[in-house]
């Protein structure tokens with residue numbers, strides 16, 4: 001439907017939207033600003049910081065010298081990619097079964113899986129911690145890959161389930177009639193048709209795993225610590241740490257922010273997939 | 278090869294019995310049409326043969342081999358779906374090649390068969406397009422192409438023409454019939470359009486609420502419908518069915534007479550009435566005639582030029598050689 005929108009109205013909308021966007025982005029912006037200040041400047045009043053202090057990369061130097069950024073970075077990378085890959089491997093058959101051969105209780109199973117996300121993670125911290133200790137998984141990347149895969153699995157299954165449901169069953173039946181085995185049906189027909197959805201699922205899960213802090217902080221010490229632990233190590237009960245903490249934060253979120261920026265079209269398309277035909 | 282035999286095949290969805298136990302034999306090379314009103318179980322029966330649904334009870338045999346629990350991929354049948362079900366992410370060429378790829382047919386043989394199929398189906402210029410860039414008729418041809426290249430032992434069609442416009446439908450109908458003549462492979466074809474059934478079939482299977490009402494050649498069904506349902510379903514326009522005292526005169530519960538088997542006269546006849554709506558098709562004219570003493574109007578066919586019109590009195594005489602008689606259980610009386 002075409003509606004006439006006056007220029008004044010358009011301008012007003014743009015201003016409101018811009019203001020809201022700025023409001024949401026402001027904390028991140030503030031961290032970026034603080035990371036370029038000295039520790040002394042970083043605790044001053046906000047307006048003073050903005051207009052009355054100089055710029056410096058001193059904090060980045062300190063952070064770089066004090067900890068091994070690349071170790072944390074590679075830990076984060078391995079953990080988020082590994083847990084996503086493993087999760088997809090498990091979720092594809094699960095979502096296939098739920099979408100194409102649903103049973104009476106399939107909906108309940110899905111709800112139950114989602115309900116695990118409503119549980120406060122700290123509720124299962126002790127058992128998981130003990131299991132990890134007994135299996136020797138504490139402070140290992142393998143352990144983190146597993147735990148992050150499991151906490152994100154419900155989301156992966158849900159997303160894939162929704163995408164698979166959009167694929168007409170007759171096309172899969174056609175593949176079966178054409179002589180495809182189950183494996184061939186999935187590889188040659190289902191997955192290529194689900195690529196947009198798969199891509200957003202993968203991206204979203206990499207982001208979730210990258211940002212996950214509760215388990216990564218509680219189950220690691222030094223060896224397997226990812227970037228979240230790297231940030232946390234700069235918060236201390238005494239002394240000045242705002243600038244260094246900000247610098248560490250910027251270094252930790254920059255890669256995922258850049259990835260998110262480049263893939264935002266894909267993400268939005270995938271997340272609204274099926275909403276409009 | 279392409280002999281299909283169903284023995285005591287029954288299908289339930291949960292508690293609902295969609296197909297009560299039935300037997301059916303389809304001979305090698307036959308063109309068999311399943312016809313019946315919407316929801317009568319035609320697609321379900323076809324899908325049971327295909328293996329896309331599991332039978333609840335009974336035995337499916339294909340070429341003498343028990344196939345009841347064989348997966349669809351192992352039954353050597355090809356299916357053409359109403360929605361065409363093409364692979365949207367593959368070119369036409371890849372779509373047609375897919376079943377051969379699954380069967381691990383050598384590349385050069387694949388090429389040869391694709392070229393052949395494309396020539397027969399007029400798809401040569403479209404081989405590198407995606408299905409999304411084709412018209413409905415072209416998509417249907419691709420679906421047929423995908424089915425023929427495997428050289429299956431039988432083809433299954435589920436209302437393949439119902440998404441096409443009327444003109445295209447007639448064209449495709451002829452193409453499929455020609456394909457059957459040329460390949461001489463068994464074809465099982467589902468439709469609810471009885472014109473399609475009459476024009477294409479060697480054997481028609483009339484289904485009603487999951488039951489087989491009658492199996493026979495189009496002319497057998499036309500000449501000797503074995504019950505009221507088939508009598509009313511086969512033929513266009515429909516057979517006139519008359520119950521009550523008029524039928525009792527013929528020692529029947531119900532009598533049936535087709536519009537083309539009633540003699541029309543302006544002067545004298547067995548029944549008289551007035552002309553209601555008329556439909557002129559050029560070659561034929563159909564009158565709806567309100568007969569004195571009958572609740573339902575009768576449909577009669579006359580040739581194009583007859584000087585009668587709305588409200589005129591008309592006299593009708595059924596041709597006794599073509600009069601069908603049915604008993605109270607709706608079965609045909611000899």
Ligand SMILES: Nc1ncnc2c1ncn2[C@@H]1O[C@H](COP(=O)(O)OP(=O)(O)OP(=O)(O)O)[C@@H](O)[C@H]1O
Pocket residue numbers: 290295313314315316317318319320321322469
């Ligand atoms: N998966 C299913 N679960 C439950 N009931 C079903 C299922 N598939 C079909 N039915 C029912 O079985 C009956 C027969 O369906 P079917 O699709 O075979 O009819 P049809 O003759 O092909 O009809 P149409 O001409 O409309 O395609 C219908 O009453 C339908 O509701």
Ligand SMILES: [Mg+2]
Pocket residue numbers: 319320321436
């Ligand atoms: Mg159907």
